[in-house]
Amino acid sequence: MSSQAFSAPGKALLAGGYLVLDPQYKSYVTALSSRMHAVLHSTVSTNVEIRRVKVSSPQFKEGEWVYNIKGNDYYQSGAINEINERRNPFLEATISTVLTYIQPKDNFDIDITIYSDSAYHSQDGTTVSKSNNGQKKFLYHTKPIMEVPKTGMGSSAGLVTVVTTALLAYFNNIKDIDESTKNIIHNCSQIAHCYAQKKIGSGFDVAAAVFGSIIYKRFQPSLIENILSNKASNEEVQQLVNSSWDFVHDQCALPPHIRLLMGDIEGGSETPKLVSKVLQWKKDKPDESDPLYKALDTANQKLIGVLSDLHNLYKQDPVSYTSHIDSEVTTELSQTILDIRHNLQKLTKLSGAEIEPETQTKLLDNCRNLQGSFGGVVPGAGGYDAICLLVKDDSVNTIVRSTATNPRFQNVTWLNLHEEAQGVRTENVVDYDGLK
Numbered sequence: 001m002s003s004q005a006f007s008a009p010g011k012a013l014l015a016g017g018y019l020v021l022d023p024q025y026k027s028y029v030t031a032l033s034s035r036m037h038a039v040l041h042s043t044v045s046t047n048v049e050i051r052r053v054k055v056s057s058p059q060f061k062e063g064e065w066v067y068n069i070k071g072n073d074y075y076q077s078g079a080i081n082e083i084n085e086r087r088n089p090f091l092e093a094t095i096s097t098v099l100t101y102i103q104p105k106d107n108f109d110i111d112i113t114i115y116s117d118s119a120y121h122s123q124d125g126t127t128v129s130k131s132n133n134g135q136k137k138f139l140y141h142t143k144p145i146m147e148v149p150k151t152g153m154g155s156s157a158g159l160v161t162v163v164t165t166a167l168l169a170y171f172n173n174i175k176d177i178d179e180s181t182k183n184i185i186h187n188c189s190q191i192a193h194c195y196a197q198k199k200i201g202s203g204f205d206v207a208a209a210v211f212g213s214i215i216y217k218r219f220q221p222s223l224i225e226n227i228l229s230n231k232a233s234n235e236e237v238q239q240l241v242n243s244s245w246d247f248v249h250d251q252c253a254l255p256p257h258i259r260l261l262m263g264d265i266e267g268g269s270e271t272p273k274l275v276s277k278v279l280q281w282k283k284d285k286p287d288e289s290d291p292l293y294k295a296l297d298t299a300n301q302k303l304i305g306v307l308s309d310l311h312n313l314y315k316q317d318p319v320s321y322t323s324h325i326d327s328e329v330t331t332e333l334s335q336t337i338l339d340i341r342h343n344l345q346k347l348t349k350l351s352g353a354e355i356e357p358e359t360q361t362k363l364l365d366n367c368r369n370l371q372g373s374f375g376g377v378v379p380g381a382g383g384y385d386a387i388c389l390l391v392k393d394d395s396v397n398t399i400v401r402s403t404a405t406n407p408r409f410q411n412v413t414w415l416n417l418h419e420e421a422q423g424v425r426t427e428n429v430v431d432y433d434g435l436k
């Protein structure tokens with residue numbers, strides 16, 4: 001029996017919501033310390049007939065999917081059969097995509113166990129399980145995955161990425177994840193995620209799960225269209241996975257001493273509804289949307305520039321950097337965050353989509369005034385889901401403590417999260433031993 005483990009990060013889109021859908025705009029994506037994990041065990045099958053992938057997700061009720069696999073056209077219905085007829089489109093699409101790419105000749109019997117860190121889902125009514133050596137700790141829910149509220153950190157992108165990585169590692173005997181392996185993982189995961197969602201999104205969540213914190217410019221949607229309509233042959237899928245996609249994923253990280261603080265907000269929004277409202281308005285009112293998209297992009301690019309300037313300042317003089325971030329440079333950072341918000345407020349008004357609704361505006365204004373805060377935004381598609389602040393690292397505890405009893409912040413739960421810029425990586429299998 002051989003065993004391997006992998007993990008991939010969740011994400012927050014700090015700048016670039018909506019614009020990232022268009023290949024001309026760059027966005028800023030932060031990878032988070034909340035990660036999705038996959039532990040793979042495989043046995044060499046002596047049973048000539050067996051081609052099986054079993055995926056367990058023990059943190060959720062009925063979290064087990066056993067797939068028997070037939071033939072070699074893995075996107076055809078009937079090729080990937082779950083023995084209890086349980087659906088998990090993300091797992092089905094991942095298995096189909098990797099098997100189409102690999103075209104395995106031999107039989108296989110693979111067990112994958114999924115674990116997700118606590119910030120991906122609401123933590124109400126959970127119990128904890130720790131591994132034997134104390135390295136991993138996960139929360140267990142009483143309900144099936146479909147019934148547990150999500151926090152919007154990209155659980156499906158994380159799932160697709162770690163399962164893709166585990167399967168590719170098994171079939172291609174991969175031990176280390178180098179850059180060229182990451183490209184293959186990315187391309188397979190992106191195809192599988194689109195296939196499962198039955199639409200081509202911007203893909204920033206999958207790219208962050210693979211590459212970590214990135215400045216991201218999307219791939220051309222036309223790359224995947226044929227696969228989505230089941231028109232691509234196995235060879236075409238293989239060629240697409242092996243080809244070099246034209247997209248930007250430049251590594252980035254927040255500057256030293258600047259921390260991301262993510263607040264979960266009571267209430268929620270439906271991203272697809274917000275997106276369709278914005279896209280409809282953009283189509284109907286180009287005279288309004290063209291200048292606003294331009295202004296929002298200018299503010300987003302300014303933020304990317306200010307963060308990069310701060311890195312350079314630190315490199316030049318780490319000692320005086322600390323006083324710099326207290327003074328004028330940070331005025332620029334706060335001002336840029338405010339510029340982004342003003343444009344998102346305009347987008348809210350003009351499109352009618354509640355991206356930065358009034359209650360979030362009030363909350364973000366209050367957050368801006370907290371000691372050590374550079375201000376914050378509604379991440380990603382916005383709405384009532386979350387807020388994302390940039391704060392000085394030595395202020396995190398004070399902010400969390402001082403807001404706990406303040407009625408202005410009563411709807412906010414600060415998540416136990418920070419940036420972890422690294423993308424998909426290998427983990428030690430023993431760190432998971434003893435979990436429920």
Ligand SMILES: Nc1ncnc2c1ncn2[C@@H]1O[C@H](COP(=O)(O)OP(=O)(O)OP(=O)(O)O)[C@@H](O)[C@H]1O
Binds near residue numbers: 057089146151
């Ligand atoms: N731990 C897990 N185990 C098994 N399946 C999972 C797990 N996490 C996510 N999934 C799959 O992903 C689906 C959720 O995907 P969805 O795209 O709706 O959420 P998300 O990626 O967390 O959201 P967002 O894109 O807003 O961040 C679940 O219904 C399930 O099929």
Ligand SMILES: C[C@@](O)(CCOP(=O)(O)O)CC(=O)O
Binds near residue numbers: 013016152
């Ligand atoms: C609105 C959009 O640009 C961002 C959605 O981000 P999130 O899933 O809310 O983090 C849509 C997309 O990029 O897929």
